[in-house]
Amino acid sequence: MRALFCRIAPLAAGALLLAGCQTLAPVATMPWTERRAALQAIDSFTLNGQLAAATANEGFSASVNWLQRGASSEVLLRAPLGVGGARLAYDGSRLHVTASDGSQLEGEAARAELVRLLGFEPPLANLRYWLLGVPAPADPAVVEILDDSQRLARLQQADWQVDYGDYLPSGKLWLPRRVSIQRGALRLKLRVSNWQLP
Numbered sequence: 348m349r350a351l352f353c354r355i356a357p358l359a360a361g362a363l364l365l366a367g368c369q370t371l372a373p374v375a376t377m378p379w380t381e382r383r384a385a386l387q388a389i390d391s392f393t394l395n396g397q398l399a400a401a402t403a404n405e406g407f408s409a410s411v412n413w414l415q416r417g418a419s420s421e422v423l424l425r426a427p428l429g430v431g432g433a434r435l436a437y438d439g440s441r442l443h444v445t446a447s448d449g450s451q452l453e454g455e456a457a458r459a460e461l462v463r464l465l466g467f468e469p470p471l472a473n474l475r476y477w478l479l480g481v482p483a484p485a486d487p488a489v490v491e492i493l494d495d496s497q498r499l500a501r502l503q504q505a506d507w508q509v510d511y512g513d514y515l516p517s518g519k520l521w522l523p524r525r526v527s528i529q530r531g532a533l534r535l536k537l538r539v540s541n542w543q544l545p
Contacts, residue, residue: 376495376496376497377497378497379490379492379497382481382497382498382520383481383482385520386476386479386480386481386520387476387479387481387484389479389544390415390416390417390418391415391416391417391544391545392413392415392479392542392543392544392545393412393413393414393415393542393543394411394412394413394478394539394541394542394543395410395411395412395413395539395540395541396410396411396537396538396539396540396541397409397410397411397537397538397540398410398411398424398535398536398537399535399536399537400465400466400467400469400534400535400536401466401532401533401534401536402466402467402532402533402534403532404466405466406466407426407464407465407466408426408427409424409425409426409427409432410424410425411423411424411425411537412425413478415475418438418439419436419437419438419439420435420436420437420438420471420474420475421434421435421436422434422435422436422437423435424464426447431446431447431448431464432447433445433446433447433460433461433464435457435461435471437471439472441453441454442454442457442458442461442471443457444456444457444460444461446460465535466533467533469528469535470505470507470528472485473486473504473505473507474528477502477504477507477509477526477528478523478526478537478539479522479523480498480499480511480514480521480522480523480526481499481502482502482504483504483505486504486505487504488502488503488504489502489503489504490502490503493511496514496521498511498514498521499511506530507528507529507530508528508529508530509526509527509528509529510526510527510529511523511525511526511527512524512525512526512527513525515539515541515542517542517543517544518544520544522539522542523539524538524539525537525538525539526539
């Protein structure tokens, strides 16, 4: 019996090792032009994480759930008890905000509530792309490539600077884990806990 165990144990260990290797397979490397096109073509995703917003005088932090479907973004912000939160819906032109007290706000009132909450109005039209680690396709941008996997270290677009920390593998792509978005004293910091692509 002991001899049989001695023969089976190495085989089992080898099978476990191979299974582990399969789940940790490296994400394929692609040239930046291909990577940029692939990321800009993503029109649906979900991310969960932690968001912190700061201005020169105040700050706000919340858990964030971002659901992107085509041009429509739905963002749920859950702030610590007593601070409040909000649900945002943005279709590329119109902003709708459900405030923490349940009130429904549209247009300028919605934008004013977002400024009250965060301290400034974030660049919503570009954010869906920046979160993926790619410039928005409509405006010129300056990019700095991080490594041989063609992931971004930094991009500058529309007067904003976007810095990327580390990345998470998601399917066949690397997606950002840490994103810092800044313009002057205004800053958004996001730490993503998980990505979901269709």
